[in-house]
Amino acid sequence: MVNEVEVKTYGLYINSEWVTTAETMTVQNKYTQEPAAKVAVATQAHVDQAVKFAKEALKEPFAPYERYKVLMKAAELLLARKEQFAQVLAAEVGKPIRESRGEVERAAQTLQVSAEEAKRIQGEGVPVEAAPGSENRMAFTVKVPVGVIAAITPFNVPMNLVCHKIGPALAAGNSVVLKPAEVTPICAMMLAELLQEAGLPNGRLHVLTGDGAQIGDWLLQNEDVHMYTFTGSPRVGELIRSKAGLRKVALELGNNSATVVHQDADLDKAAALISQKSFNNAGQVCISVQRIYVHEHIYESFLAKLIENTKKIVVGNPVDEKTDVGPMIRLSEAERVEAWVKEAVEQGAHIEIGGKREGSIYYPTILSNVVDDMKVCRQEVFGPVVAVATYSSEDEVIARVNDSDYGLQAGLFTNDLNFAMKAAREIEVGGLIVNDASAYRVDHMPYGGVKKSGTGKEGPKYAIEEMTEERIIVFNL
Numbered sequence: 001m002v003n004e005v006e007v008k009t010y011g012l013y014i015n016s017e018w019v020t021t022a023e024t025m026t027v028q029n030k031y032t033q034e035p036a037a038k039v040a041v042a043t044q045a046h047v048d049q050a051v052k053f054a055k056e057a058l059k060e061p062f063a064p065y066e067r068y069k070v071l072m073k074a075a076e077l078l079l080a081r082k083e084q085f086a087q088v089l090a091a092e093v094g095k096p097i098r099e100s101r102g103e104v105e106r107a108a109q110t111l112q113v114s115a116e117e118a119k120r121i122q123g124e125g126v127p128v129e130a131a132p133g134s135e136n137r138m139a140f141t142v143k144v145p146v147g148v149i150a151a152i153t154p155f156n157v158p159m160n161l162v163c164h165k166i167g168p169a170l171a172a173g174n175s176v177v178l179k180p181a182e183v184t185p186i187c188a189m190m191l192a193e194l195l196q197e198a199g200l201p202n203g204r205l206h207v208l209t210g211d212g213a214q215i216g217d218w219l220l221q222n223e224d225v226h227m228y229t230f231t232g233s234p235r236v237g238e239l240i241r242s243k244a245g246l247r248k249v250a251l252e253l254g255n256n257s258a259t260v261v262h263q264d265a266d267l268d269k270a271a272a273l274i275s276q277k278s279f280n281n282a283g284q285v286c287i288s289v290q291r292i293y294v295h296e297h298i299y300e301s302f303l304a305k306l307i308e309n310t311k312k313i314v315v316g317n318p319v320d321e322k323t324d325v326g327p328m329i330r331l332s333e334a335e336r337v338e339a340w341v342k343e344a345v346e347q348g349a350h351i352e353i354g355g356k357r358e359g360s361i362y363y364p365t366i367l368s369n370v371v372d373d374m375k376v377c378r379q380e381v382f383g384p385v386v387a388v389a390t391y392s393s394e395d396e397v398i399a400r401v402n403d404s405d406y407g408l409q410a411g412l413f414t415n416d417l418n419f420a421m422k423a424a425r426e427i428e429v430g431g432l433i434v435n436d437a438s439a440y441r442v443d444h445m446p447y448g449g450v451k452k453s454g455t456g457k458e459g460p461k462y463a464i465e466e467m468t469e470e471r472i473i474v475f476n477l
């Protein structure tokens, strides 16, 4: 089937209007390299205008039940248009069509859970009367919106990660100025159309496209932005934190995710799940398996099963129903991954399968005989490459998993409850997944890392905590 995506020009979405600009940018189909759409290029005046409308919108009532209805309606409309959105994702990301449909379904769930959470935002009674001299007082807290939130999102999951920002932000009563990734903004623009149709009040959402660094900087300069929520690279995350001053910042950053296969694990299950979760979206998932630590007693047998499963992966055109792995986001990224693998091989690694590039497609690759200081282990590959190493003791593997700048999620296959509990206590991550690979996520769970993987949690209930302020009300009776 040929992917026919209409080449449409999107304006900036400001105060429920589509604002055209003299300058536009082309968004490419990542497999065919043909134009998929054009988007407007915002100036600082557009950024300031969007923030101004966002701030003004906060003065208009938007009650929790109204937020619930709008977000639920948006989820319903999204599911009704699942195929249209999935085809756009396949084109703008190069994400295989079955996986793209999965992302749209998850995005709808994220909106639904956000809607439900809109009705559950609550404070608590505070027994101030327990303090000497306060016997005549009563107090309680309320959660109030932070105000205007700037949301900046990455290219790899452009639909669901946008919903993880605007869903909770709107549910909590905020206004949002969204800056989607330059290379994958189309779904975000379509989502804005959909939210408007679902009845979102004017001014609550604005979407700006153009130069990411420039718009990011203008958003940071604008004092009327109260919070920044960012998902992307550690480099940009640190930049935002350093420029945000005293304002709130939530950061979802990178990882070089480890998954451990212990000697008592179910090897068939481990090999099947790890091969599937290492190469989804061509490995461009920040919890994608990258470092695989296998107990030395079962190493040969596990590796053979992992290779066997990986051989079945179909590489090709994302719109083909059979395709499991499509292109990377850009040629230079595939070339970078190729160079890292070449360097690892020069340092002694063996390519067990893969190690091949065709244009921006990099084939699923398993490396063995690796050492922890190779780039493919130490840094974030963000591509379809895994590095398999052996270990001999529980303490050794926990120390090696923790020997990383990152700490988002890790996986552990074991049937030993004591080892699982020890790992739960000692592995330094935001989430440990037992008997599955690191890349497990459902959208209502708390999600976020430690160390260079970021600060703050996503998952609507947890993101709402970040996106509200707690206010105490004290009565002197």
Ligand SMILES: NC(=O)C1=CN([C@@H]2O[C@H](COP(=O)(O)OP(=O)(O)OC[C@H]3O[C@@H](n4cnc5c(N)ncnc54)[C@H](O)[C@@H]3O)[C@@H](O)[C@H]2O)C=CC1
Residues within 6 Å of the ligand: 152, 153, 154, 155, 156, 157, 179, 180, 181, 182, 211, 212, 213, 214, 215, 216, 217, 231, 232, 233, 234, 236, 237, 239, 240, 252, 253, 254, 255, 285, 286, 380, 382, 408, 453, 454
């Ligand atoms: N923890 C998580 O949930 C996730 C983390 N990531 C991480 O994101 C990275 C890959 O995504 P990319 O889109 O390449 O990341 P990136 O950091 O290059 O870009 C992310 C966003 O930041 C914008 N941006 C670029 N420069 C900026 C600046 N100076 N100020 C403000 N905004 C700026 C971009 O336009 C884009 O919208 C990887 O490191 C990956 O691990 C990706 C997905 C999820």
Ligand SMILES: O=C(O)[C@H](O)CS(=O)(=O)O
Residues within 6 Å of the ligand: 156, 157, 160, 161, 284, 285, 286, 287, 440, 441
């Ligand atoms: O971190 C990412 O790349 C995504 O958040 C993982 S998921 O939400 O697509 O599972």
